Amino acid sequence: MKSMEVKVIQSAKELETLSPFKVDNKLWGTKTAPVTYGYLGFIPDSGFCLKMVCEETDPLRKYTEINAPVYRDSAMEAFFQFESERERNIQPTYLNFEVNANGALLAAYGKERIYRTYFTREEHEEFACSAQIEKDRWSAALYIPLSVLEHIYGPLCLEAGSTFTCNFYKISEAAEIEHYASWSMIETDVPSFHLPEYFGNAVIAGSSPV
Structure with missing residues (x-):
């Protein structure tokens, strides 16, 4: 199973260090x-900062509204x-965050793939999701507060x-560019990212280098 160290940081500005x-x-x-x-860091008593980067030119990006099916575009998750x-x-809850190059975020939680609870518009504001398109890549940034x-x-x-589990994905279900990739390997025949048994391990591991 894949594993990572999640460094303690003071702000999202440190992520790319x-x-x-x-x-x-x-x-x-x-x-x-x-x-x-991508880069994942933890701000003590505050929350997690995440930035993901995709080296993709002119990514498919039709959806603009929160909780839209962005996996039908080009998305990172x-x-x-x-x-x-x-x-x-009891069976534990897991969270999914899925975003396209418009910064449209699908975010939900639950114990399995179906019957998930979508985060509200007010909670989306706390996530402060944003995306940036550059000449040869696009990126998405997200904040996950401890309060949520x-x-x-x-x-x-x-x-x-402290430990938790996680996985990170690149996806498009659009037929012309369909693709699936993950950080921690998934060994199933049927495509699904909603498989916590294949999440990798993460440990919060002190401060980042100065």
Whole structure:
């Protein structure tokens, strides 16, 4: 199973000083997928900062509204699962964040692929999702506040040494550019990113280099 260290940072401005994770496992017959990588950092008592980058020119980007099916465009995705006392001994909840090059964010949580709860417009404002298109790439940035996580999970003690699981993806379901890639390998015949059993391990690992 894949693993990563999530460095403690003071602000999102430090993200690109961190070592990137690579979304380079091609899945379900995918021959080519755009080079995709990202940076994840943790601000103590605040939340997680995420930036993902895709080396793709003129990405497909039809959707503009929150919680639209951006996976039908060209999209990058991040899924997370945390442990809490509230969910001990029951099937745990996981979160999915999916964004296209317009910065349209689909965000939801639940225990399985169906019957998911979508985040509200007010919660989307807290995520502060944004996207930027450059000549040969596009990127998306996202903030995941602890307040939102604790609304779902109850109190979380996240500090150096704390662990959680996650996975990161590149996708398009559009027939002309269909592709699937992941950070942590998924070993199934049927395409699905909603498989927490294939999430990789993450540990919060102290401060980033100065």
